Amino acid sequence: MAAAWVRLCALVLIGVSSAGALAKDKTPTAIVVGGGLAGLTAAYELQNKGWQVTLLEAKAGMGGRSGLATSEWIGNGKAQPVLNQYLERFKLDTLPAPEFVRTPGYLIDGEYFSATDLATKQPATAEALKRYEKTLDDLARSIDDPLNPQATSTLFALDQMNVSTWLDKLQLPATARQLVNQQIRTRYDEPSRLSLLYFAQQNRVYRGVSDRDLRAARLPGGSPVLAQAFVKQLKTIKTSSPVTAIVQDKDGVTVKVGSVGYQADYLVMAVPLRALAKIQITPGLDAQHLAALKSTNYGWRDQLMLKFKQPVWESRARMSGEIFSNTGLGMLWIEPALKGGANVVINLSGDNARLLQAFGDKQMVDQVLIRLHAFYPQARGAFTGYEVKRYSVDAGTGGAYLAYGPGQISKYWRLWERPVQRIAFAGEHTDALYPGTLEGALRSGQRAAGQVQDLLAGKSFDPAKAAAVAAAATATAGAVAAKQEKPGFFSRLFGGADKPEVKAEPVAKAVEAAPAPAPAPAAAPAPAAAPAPVAPEAVAKEEPAKPAATKAAPAKHAPAHKPAAKPAAKQAHKAVEPKKATVKSAPAKKPASDSQAKAG
Ligand SMILES: Cc1cc2nc3c(=O)[nH]c(=O)nc-3n(C[C@H](O)[C@H](O)[C@H](O)COP(=O)(O)OP(=O)(O)OC[C@H]3O[C@@H](n4cnc5c(N)ncnc54)[C@H](O)[C@@H]3O)c2cc1C
Structure with a gap:
């Protein structure tokens, strides 16, 4: 009996181990x-x-x-x-x-400025941009660990604020604010829709990484x-x-x-x-x-590639690389002519991109061309076609990227x-x-x-098992908070009260010209999951130029063949x-x- 039992156990063990070997x-x-x-x-x-x-x-x-x-x-x-x-x-x-693309440029009312040009020709704007960068860097520095950005209750509170409210407190001159807004909405989303903590955390991640590091090389073919x-x-x-x-x-x-x-x-x-x-x-x-x-939230960003026979901007500017415009043109990016001719990629972002969803591709291109033409009159004659990518309404994406x-x-x-x-x-x-x-x-x-x-x-x-780790992290965060929450933290960042004004709801306050006339809100269909477009407050006020749409419409100058929008x-x-x-x-x-x- 005992021998039979031992034999049975041995058989079971062999069975278990061979099943284990099989699974392995x-x-x-x-x-x-x-x-x-x-x-x-x-x-x-x-x-x-x-x-x-x-x-x-x-x-x-x-x-x-x-x-x-x-x-x-x-x-x-x-x-x-x-x-x-x-x-x-x-x-x-x-x-x-090439060296000239490694730092951003600015297109202010149609005139191109490198960062160096800006300092000499528009010192007030250059100084305001510097002040903004310094304040932002202070904010970023206040985050010890970008993987744990809400380590203290003070930092946690930043998450309840939007970036636009923070920018308001900096009281930047109008042009500087427009350029800053443009940069933020191109890289993330409309400042009013963005968590201040997220913005600070991202700037913490890229602290010590310069624009030159970010655009160090070109990958042919992308x-x-x-x-x-x-x-x-x-x-x-x-x-x-x-x-x-x-x-x-x-x-x-x-x-x-x-x-x-x-x-x-x-x-x-x-x-x-x-x-x-x-x-x-x-x-x-x-x-x-x-x-x-x-x-x-996902940031909104659409891209239009406008194709020209030759560069139309060369005669008036050394435009190239990444250029932030204050005139509703978004961020421009001059493409090496791999697709032939001279191409400029226009990035329409944030609420400007949201508003433009009511327009067809051709209408959208027309609106951008009107603005470009105002600065570069050769633009229309040299225009040969376009490609459009709308990430914001692609059902598989629902926006450009997380923000x-x-x-x-x-x-x-x-x-x-x-x-x-x-x-x-x-x-x-x-x-x-x-x-x-x-x-x-x-x-x-x-x-x-x-x-x-x-x-x-x-x-x-399993979250239950991860909870112990989280609890330990919270304890550490508490200790860091006690260490960090010195009086004056917020007054250093905001120049005002010592606690941030907490505003959970984003406040829409787009001051730049939208690249196209704002459609009536009802006419602008928003994808179900996306926030409803918010009409900019001062679209007409800051329109850079107002050529009559019929006169300036590039349609009649566009090539007869169908544009290469794919x-x-x-x-x-x-x-x-x-x-x-x-x-x-x-x-x-x-x-x-x-x-x-x-x-x-
Ligand atoms: C306009 C724009 C400019 C950018 N510029 C830069 C830049 O300069 N530098 C940079 O580093 N990054 C840039 N990015 C970001 C970068 O392109 C993205 O972060 C990256 O490509 C995202 O890759 P992913 O695999 O996460 O998502 P995706 O590339 O979106 O891949 C997801 C895939 O899932 C598929 N899919 C969706 N639903 C289903 C389903 N039900 N079944 C099967 N498949 C499905 C989609 O078709 C898609 O192919 C830019 C993005 C945009 C939109």
């Missing part, structure tokens, strides 16, 4: 949803770790939000270390940026070239595969693309929040995640960095240090791949054609139309 030997599988740089990085890193990965991308082409620019300016290793590592790994050559390099490495990509639902259980995840199901052990979700909101997840996300999906609004750091800080059961999240919006950038997207893909690997190894990201997906598709790939993680049911990456 089985190639782990992952599905990555979203073929932007975050998803591509996660898929690439997991594949390198021996995972069998299937990448599902909704659009026909890969690369996601790659810029319209054909030759992006990129930062050096100090500004964008991960980006530079991948460029090196894939042997993608960059060209050093970020689509990097996306293409990832695509070449990946074995299984399925384009035109919009994910509609995800079910997780104790054994794995099932992902639905319409009626087709894919199964894997784990999943990386690398789509922007608005796109994620449309995917049904079972079991459902908790209330905090759902609220974040609904309300997290926390007032109160949102307090609610959602680092929320998406923690996996939910078998799902790890990636995407620029999930990176705490470099949101809204290529660097952030790449870093998030690396982090998510590491987390999936950790999950496989049995690590828990949908983003088509462009990316052309640039980044995924190779045929072998599907290894078999779909539960064969997809009906996976046009590019066929199974088998």
